[in-house]
Amino acid sequence: MIHGKTLQQWYRDYPLLEKLVALEECSWFNPAVTSFDDALPHVGLGADNVAEASARLQRFAAYFRAAFPETRDAGGILESPLQAIPAMQQALCQRYGIEPVGTLLVKLDSHLPISGSIKARGGIHEVLKHAEDLAVGAGLLRLDDDYAKLDSDAFRAFFGQYAIAVGSTGNLGLSIGLIGARLGFRTTVHMSADAREWKKRRLREHGVTVVEYPTDYSAAVAEGRRQAAADPYCHFVDDENSPELFLGYAVAAERLKRQLEQAGIVVDAEHPLFVYLPCGVGGGPGGVAFGLKLIFRDHVHCIFAEPTHSPCMLLGVLTGRHDEVAVQDFGIDNVTAADGLAVGRPSGFVGRAMERMLDGYYTVSDDELYRLLALLQQQEGIALEPSALAGMPGMARVLTENQGYRERMGLTPQRLARAHHLVWATGGSMVPAEEMAGYLRRGRQA
Numbered sequence: 371m372i373h374g375k376t377l378q379q380w381y382r383d384y385p386l387l388e389k390l391v392a393l394e395e396c397s398w399f400n401p402a403v404t405s406f407d408d409a410l411p412h413v414g415l416g417a418d419n420v421a422e423a424s425a426r427l428q429r430f431a432a433y434f435r436a437a438f439p440e441t442r443d444a445g446g447i448l449e450s451p452l453q454a455i456p457a458m459q460q461a462l463c464q465r466y467g468i469e470p471v472g473t474l475l476v477k478l479d480s481h482l483p484i485s486g487s488i489k490a491r492g493g494i495h496e497v498l499k500h501a502e503d504l505a506v507g508a509g510l511l512r513l514d515d516d517y518a519k520l521d522s523d524a525f526r527a528f529f530g531q532y533a534i535a536v537g538s539t540g541n542l543g544l545s546i547g548l549i550g551a552r553l554g555f556r557t558t559v560h561m562s563a564d565a566r567e568w569k570k571r572r573l574r575e576h577g578v579t580v581v582e583y584p585t586d587y588s589a590a591v592a593e594g595r596r597q598a599a600a601d602p603y604c605h606f607v608d609d610e611n612s613p614e615l616f617l618g619y620a621v622a623a624e625r626l627k628r629q630l631e632q633a634g635i636v637v638d639a640e641h642p643l644f645v646y647l648p649c650g651v652g653g654g655p656g657g658v659a660f661g662l663k664l665i666f667r668d669h670v671h672c673i674f675a676e677p678t679h680s681p682c683m684l685l686g687v688l689t690g691r692h693d694e695v696a697v698q699d700f701g702i703d704n705v706t707a708a709d710g711l712a713v714g715r716p717s718g719f720v721g722r723a724m725e726r727m728l729d730g731y732y733t734v735s736d737d738e739l740y741r742l743l744a745l746l747q748q749q750e751g752i753a754l755e756p757s758a759l760a761g762m763p764g765m766a767r768v769l770t771e772n773q774g775y776r777e778r779m780g781l782t783p784q785r786l787a788r789a790h791h792l793v794w795a796t797g798g799s800m801v802p803a804e805e806m807a808g809y810l811r812r813g814r815q816a
């Protein structure tokens with residue numbers, strides 16, 4: 371019995387489950403998606419919260435300019451490029467046997483400064499919020515101060531009284547660890563077994579304590595949470611339930627809006643925007659999707675992508691059981707090469723908050739991620755880590771699968787011809803060269 375039902379009963383109630391359990395690639399377009407106005411009250415957060423996070427990142431720009439010289443050219447704002455990838459679009463259309471319609475874009479969060487992944491948005495924001503609260507609370511900082519002063523021995527000594535801890539498959543730990551240690555916090559990262567050696571090494575080089583677990587992500591998080599709870603001076607970054615992470619991710623949307631405007635790209639009823647987001651626990655893609663919905667409302671269509679071995683969000687939303695179910699309950703092993711996506715149990719907060727706002731979910735095999743990795747490198751000269759490719763098959767899924775979905779959403783051929791498809795590329799610029807060479811080899815052979 372699995373949560374009160376036999377596997378056969380589960381299959382009868384949710385026929386798609388059979389494909390998920392068989393580790394077959396599949397897509398599911400959400401029949402419960404509603405208009406933005408109907409969905410918003412269920413989120414529990416609003417535009418004000420995102421604006422606060424945005425203003426905070428603006429206040430910290432002076433700190434970044436002082437502490438991280440690589441952010442100076444961008445004025446201390448951590449942001450990534452947006453670009454069209456026409457050669458990749460052609461290659462994907464050939465690969466999946468579809469006609470090219472619309473325009474394919476990529477958002478290169480792989481190239482975000484400091485930690486080279488989407489976690490440089492949410493993870494860093496949460497640490498900044500905590501640091502600001504402490505410093506303001508102690509009377510050492512005012513919101514209208516020049517935050518460059520935080521990059522000083524005096525502030526590092528102050529933050530050194532406090533600790534920060536996080537459980538991670540790698541990239542979140544990298545972001546929290548690098549910013550936490552630089553601010554002066556005593557920082558501990560609880561790493562799951564699948565975390566890459568180079569990420570652990572890099573953290574240790576920066577004075578972060580790395581604790582390794584032979585288990586998966588959920589277990590590392592649980593143990594980290596338990597240890598942190600015993601220390602009243604320790605703040606635990608809770609990837610499974612954190613509004614501050616979520617809001618840090620959501621700020622991406624107003625930045626993307628400016629980039630789209632600069633590129634002359636219109637988003638409205640006649641020009642829909644599809645966004646494909648790799649999903650682990652759900653905070654990153656959920657936060658970005660929420661920010662995008664606040665701005666583009668019903669004209670943006672957000673779709674989550676997961677590995678076939680870790681379809682935790684799809685499982686949670688499909689069954690309505692959210693964080694009560696883990697993929698392992700159904701015999702799915704949660705073993706994937708996609709760092710950041712090897713998550714067996716989704717965030718209950720994100721799954722419930724966002725289920726009315728998301729158009730769909732799909733899975734991709736690890737072999738396909740590697741093939742796409744090599745293809746993108748060949749076509750566009752862009753090298754990403756495997757998880758960051760999960761958004762690439764999304765365009766073909768939308769254009770070819772489930773006619774009912776396109777009709778329901780008013781996605782006529784005319785509108786699809788004017789659509790933009792945006793693949794959110796979530797990590798990869800900091801992968802060491804020899805590791806990347808291995809990824810490319812595997813992609814060419816797969």
Ligand SMILES: *Cc1c(COP(=O)(O)O)cnc(C)c1O
Nearest residue numbers: 541650651652653654710796797
């Ligand atoms: C963490 C991560 C994701 C997904 O973010 P979640 O908040 O875990 O859903 C996607 N891609 C990469 C590279 C990541 O590190």
